[in-house]
Amino acid sequence: MPAKYSWRVYAVCMFAAIGGFCFGYDTGVLGSILTMEDFIYTMKQRDYLTPLESGTLTGLLLAGCFVGALVAGQTCEIISRKRTIILASIVFILGAAIQTGTNGYAMMVTGRAIAGLGIGGLSMSVPLYQSELAPKDIRGRLISLQQFMITVGIMIAFWCDAGTNINQTGQATWRIPLGIQIFPALVLFIGAFFLPYSPRWLVSKGRNDEALEVLALLHADGDTNNALVQEEYHEIVEQIQHERAVAITNYLELFKGTVRRRLILGILIQVFQQFTGINSIMYYAPKIFKQAGIDDQSATLIASGVNGVLNMLATIPAILFLDRLGRRKTLISGALFMGTAMLLCGIVMAATGRVFYDPETDQNDIYMGDNKHASYFCIVMIYFFVAGFAYSWGPVGWIYPAEIFSLNVRAKATSFSTAANWLMNFAISEIVPVMLASITWGTYIFFGCCCFFMSVCVFLFFPETKAKSLEEMDQIFAGSVWAFRDRAPKHIEHGINDTEKASIGSTKE
Numbered sequence: 001m002p003a004k005y006s007w008r009v010y011a012v013c014m015f016a017a018i019g020g021f022c023f024g025y026d027t028g029v030l031g032s033i034l035t036m037e038d039f040i041y042t043m044k045q046r047d048y049l050t051p052l053e054s055g056t057l058t059g060l061l062l063a064g065c066f067v068g069a070l071v072a073g074q075t076c077e078i079i080s081r082k083r084t085i086i087l088a089s090i091v092f093i094l095g096a097a098i099q100t101g102t103n104g105y106a107m108m109v110t111g112r113a114i115a116g117l118g119i120g121g122l123s124m125s126v127p128l129y130q131s132e133l134a135p136k137d138i139r140g141r142l143i144s145l146q147q148f149m150i151t152v153g154i155m156i157a158f159w160c161d162a163g164t165n166i167n168q169t170g171q172a173t174w175r176i177p178l179g180i181q182i183f184p185a186l187v188l189f190i191g192a193f194f195l196p197y198s199p200r201w202l203v204s205k206g207r208n209d210e211a212l213e214v215l216a217l218l219h220a221d222g223d224t225n226n227a228l229v230q231e232e233y234h235e236i237v238e239q240i241q242h243e244r245a246v247a248i249t250n251y252l253e254l255f256k257g258t259v260r261r262r263l264i265l266g267i268l269i270q271v272f273q274q275f276t277g278i279n280s281i282m283y284y285a286p287k288i289f290k291q292a293g294i295d296d297q298s299a300t301l302i303a304s305g306v307n308g309v310l311n312m313l314a315t316i317p318a319i320l321f322l323d324r325l326g327r328r329k330t331l332i333s334g335a336l337f338m339g340t341a342m343l344l345c346g347i348v349m350a351a352t353g354r355v356f357y358d359p360e361t362d363q364n365d366i367y368m369g370d371n372k373h374a375s376y377f378c379i380v381m382i383y384f385f386v387a388g389f390a391y392s393w394g395p396v397g398w399i400y401p402a403e404i405f406s407l408n409v410r411a412k413a414t415s416f417s418t419a420a421n422w423l424m425n426f427a428i429s430e431i432v433p434v435m436l437a438s439i440t441w442g443t444y445i446f447f448g449c450c451c452f453f454m455s456v457c458v459f460l461f462f463p464e465t466k467a468k469s470l471e472e473m474d475q476i477f478a479g480s481v482w483a484f485r486d487r488a489p490k491h492i493e494h495g496i497n498d499t500e501k502a503s504i505g506s507t508k509e
Contacts (some may be wrong), residue, residue: 064116066419123398156308279429314386
C-alpha cells in the first residue's frame with residue numbers, strides 16, 4: 001500500500017519549480033524573436049543576423065548558466081539551497097530587465113549573460129532542493145515538476161511571441177515577450193523567503209530539531225512522531241555522522257573512490273541530454289519549421305507554439321509514471337524513439353528537399369515547398385521527437401544527477417554535472433545554426449545517431465535508482481560498472497562507501 005504524503009511537499013516542490021519556468025521561457029522566447037524583423041534591425045541595423053550572431057545571443061546565456069551553476073555549488077552549501085534560489089532569482093530579474101530595455105546588440109548580449117548566471121544557479125539549486133525534500137517513493141515525480149515547468153515556460157513563450165507578432169507592430173512585438181519573464185522570477189524571489197530549508201542541509205549544519213520539524217511538516221502534516229518521518233530523519237542523521245569523517249572540501253576529491261563513477265554518470269547524462277538535439281529544436285524552431293516547408297512567418301510561429309504545447313503535455317506521463325517505470329527503461333525507450341524520429345526526418349528531407357545557396361546570407365538552405373506531404377511528415381517527426389524527449393530525457397536528465405550523490409558531495413557534484421549541461425548546451429547552440437546553414441538535413445541525421453548511441457550507454461552503465469532513498473545510493477553504486485548485470489552487493493554497511501570506510505579506518509588508527 002503506497003504511503004500518502006502531505007500536499008505541502010507537492011506545493012513546495014511545485015513552487016520551487018518556477019525556476020524551471022524562467023529557464024524554459026527564456027529559452028523559448030528567443031527562438032521566435034530571432035526571426036522578427038524589427039528585433040533584427042534594432043540589433044544590427046540590417047535585415048538579417050549571421051549564424052554566429054544568432055548563435056552568440058543564445059550561447060552567451062548558456063555561458064552565464066555554466067558559471068552560475070558552478071557558483072551555486074558553493075552557495076548551496078554555505079548559505080543554503082533556499083537562499084541560493086533567492087539570490088539566483090535576483091540575478092535573473094536584472095538580466096531580463098536589461099534584455100527588455102536593450103538598445104542594441106551589445107546590451108542584449110550583456111543581458112543574456114547576466115540572465116544566464118541566474119538561470120544556471122536556479123537549474124542547479126532547484127532539482128537539488130527538490131530531491132532533498134522529496135520522499136524516495138515520489139522523488140522522480142517531484143523533480144519532474146522542474147522539467148514540467150520548463151516546458152510550460154517554453155510553451156507560453158512561443159504563444160506570447162506568436163500573439164505579439166500577429167497583434168503588435170514595431171518594438172512591442174519583441175519587448176513585451178522579453179518583459180513578461182520578469183514577473184515569474186519576481187514571484188519566485190518573494191515566495192522563496194517562505195519556503196522551508198532543506199532538512200538535509202539543516203542536519204549538516206547541526207540544526208537537527210529544525211530538520212525534524214521540516215520533515216514532519218512536509219511528509220506527515222507536522223507529526224514529528226510519524227514512523228516514516230522518524231525513519232528518514234534517523235537515516236539522514238546517521239549518514240551525515242559518517243560523512244563528517246570524510247568531508248570533501250574541494251572539487252579534486254570528487255574524482256576519488258566511488259564518487260568518481262557517479263560524477264562521470266551525472267556529467268554524461270547531462271551531456272547526453274544536450275546531444276539529443278532538443279535545445280537546438282527549441283531555440284531554432286521557427287527556422288526549422290521554415291526549412292520543413294512552412295513559409296509564412298505567423299504560421300511558423302504557430303507551428304512552434306503547437307510544438308511547445310506538445311512538449312508540455314508529453315511531460316505529464318513522466319510526472320505520473322516515472323517512479324513506477326524506473327529511470328533506465330524511460331531513458332532507453334526515449335532515446336530510441338527520438339533517434340528514429342530524427343533519422344526519418346533527415347532522410348525524408350534529403351530525399352525530397354532541394355538544397356540551395358542563398359548569397360544574401362551566405363548560407364545553404366533547404367526548400368520543401370514542392371512536396372507538402374513530405375513537409376508535413378517532417379514536422380510530425382519533429383513533434384514525435386519533442387514528445388519522446390519530454391517524457392524521458394527531459395525530466396530524468398535533471399532527476400538522475402540530483403539523486404545519486406551522498407550529501408557530503410551532493411552540492412559540489414550536482415553543480416559540476418549541471419555546469420557540464422550548460423557547457424554542452426552552449427557548444428551546441430553555437431554549432432547548430434552553422435550546421436543548419438551548411439549541412440541542413442544532415443543536422444537531423446547527426447542527432448538521430450547520437451540518440452541511438454545514448455540508449456546503448458544507458459543500458460550498459462546507468463544503474464536503476466527508483467524507490468531508493470538518497471542515503472542508499474552508496475550501495476547502488478558499489479557494484480559492477482556494468483549496470484545491465486545488476487549485481488550490486490546486497491549487504492553493504494548502510495551509508496558508507498569504500499572510500500569512506502578507508503578514511504574512517506585511517507582516522508581511528
